Amino acid sequence: MPGLRSIKGKRVTLADVAAHAGVDTSVVSRIVNDDPVLNVRPETRERVKAALKELGYRPNAAARSLRTSQTGTLGLFLPDFANPVYAEIITGAEVAAAEQGFVLVTGSSTVSGSSRRAYLDLLGQGRVDGLLLSGEAFTTDIRKELQEFDLPYLLINRRVRGLNRYIILDDERAARLAVDHLIGLGHTAIAHIAGPANADTARRRRAGYEQAMKAAGLGAKDISVIAADYTPEGGVRAMEQVLSSKRRPTAVVVANIASAIGALHAALAMGLKVPEELSIVAIHDSPLAAFLTPPLTTVRMPLHDLGYQAVQLLLESSRTKPLEHVVEGPTELIVRSSTGPVPSTTARRGR
Amino acid sequence: MPGLRSIKGKRVTLADVAAHAGVDTSVVSRIVNDDPVLNVRPETRERVKAALKELGYRPNAAARSLRTSQTGTLGLFLPDFANPVYAEIITGAEVAAAEQGFVLVTGSSTVSGSSRRAYLDLLGQGRVDGLLLSGEAFTTDIRKELQEFDLPYLLINRRVRGLNRYIILDDERAARLAVDHLIGLGHTAIAHIAGPANADTARRRRAGYEQAMKAAGLGAKDISVIAADYTPEGGVRAMEQVLSSKRRPTAVVVANIASAIGALHAALAMGLKVPEELSIVAIHDSPLAAFLTPPLTTVRMPLHDLGYQAVQLLLESSRTKPLEHVVEGPTELIVRSSTGPVPSTTARRGR
């Protein structure tokens, strides 16, 4: 019966389909949802399926959600879309969500900054089935809201005292990998440009750096840590500090790719040759790392897996139980050209 | 009456509030929604407001949406979260959405690649009040879906034949600004690394490049265009081509920041000095541009405004009328260190 197709202007409802197929709406509903208990004559089923197709039926999400108290939506909140680290996490989360028929509502601190409360309020209205939270703005002092919403949540890449549901990466291992690489190249004076003091990832990477230094038999005189924001500007300032210290290191492990870009720039701007006079390795890879000059040696972390598994865990977890998960994906060193053998003493004196 | 607060485990509904305040749900509803026609005794209003607050009432989005056929949600689809250009657009869109009490559902081509149809289907269920679309995957061959959904939509930064609702930037002007800057530095042999042939932005930037060249009295022998993807890899390949041509240009206008990073890298890798031997200017700025070596001269485009205005236009527009808008925000040259005076002939011969 062509020509009937899509009663223009009005959405097709279950009732339309039921009338068209000559059955009750409940039957159509069960067929749409593949109800396993449904026992229906094959010919009826066919008739309904034909009607569904012919009318172009799509279930109304609001009605379904009102009835079932489920939305098929997850909230994902992060500090900054411009940060490549988060871009990769979102993408992983998105893929996992799509696989499970979920859709992602996203928000960044840019907005929340001015009105976090108002923004979160929108989510308190039963718009989402769960919350994925990362970055300082969305994980600090949020306990009260989380309780009010009574929603399952998961902190991404960050642990916060009092919130025992999080998923993180093996940041210590990443830092160790970076240090070991430099030690293998003969470096002993290895500084660490760490992240901000309030970042959990920064603490873990710093711990990994110190572990690896000690494991290599290096002591206090070789260990040097300077905190910086996870931004290029932060990296610039930190590198300037590193290079102005009396006992200049021959290599630097930078805790984050954005600050590493700033750090590299500062070293070059001060006339240092990288890697001949200073080796730099960054934690986190980026599509851009290979196109810097020199191409940056990095430790790639499984950020995509982090986002992917975050969604999976959130959806399969009981809403209340603690959930403390470390992603097992590959954390690997990618050697490019910003790291090299330790400069000989004469060469160093030469500068 | 403290202690009554939040009947744990069950959401507070309008009925709860009404019972608590001793009025009908309709009165509460009108107060919640600031119904201007409502005429209620001040004391009643106070009583209801107190109950609202005490019980911590939040309207249920699904019920409201079912009743009003409005969702308070907008869909934003883009090619890639990792692209800094889109990051800025999202942020602008997010701010505008938040201002109007809307929330953003986002999706990228990463997911849609495998299952665009399935992903878009989720939106056909009345989940969003409008659609913001950008990138090839979400704007090509989408006419049928758009018609089915019967949703207001707006293409961002892209025009597509047959879809007369779009918002774009003044790409021609941006390219002209870049060329004029180089001409002011004495360059005449100015090549253009353009975007992919199927990108509308690429066509417009190329047109701007050619206009400016002609306006400066330059002809076919100075005009040279090579297409590239908007990626670092694309920029590398294009620059290699540019530099291997017989008549090597002294300056290059790159249509996109990502490919400019690749192009800069390729030039440096081939031993060229930038800007002494080759000037490079990119269209689109990026937080990273200042930290490349040398810092990249760019043309900043009002991407934030693009996202912001896209949401505003979408929300205030009638769903059917054509909507063809060019963002008026500032398009400005940011001179850093990748551009300089044209090299003297001897210097050029010297290489």
Next chain:
DNA sequence: CTGAAAGCGCTTACAG
């Protein structure tokens, strides 16, 4: 000034 009622489009336990 306030209330009763209908209905948005679904799902699901229950009846037959």
Next chain:
DNA sequence: CTGAAAGCGCTTACAG
């Protein structure tokens, strides 16, 4: 094997 009915939580024209 299929249908009738209730109800999720709202909003809004209407009545009084």
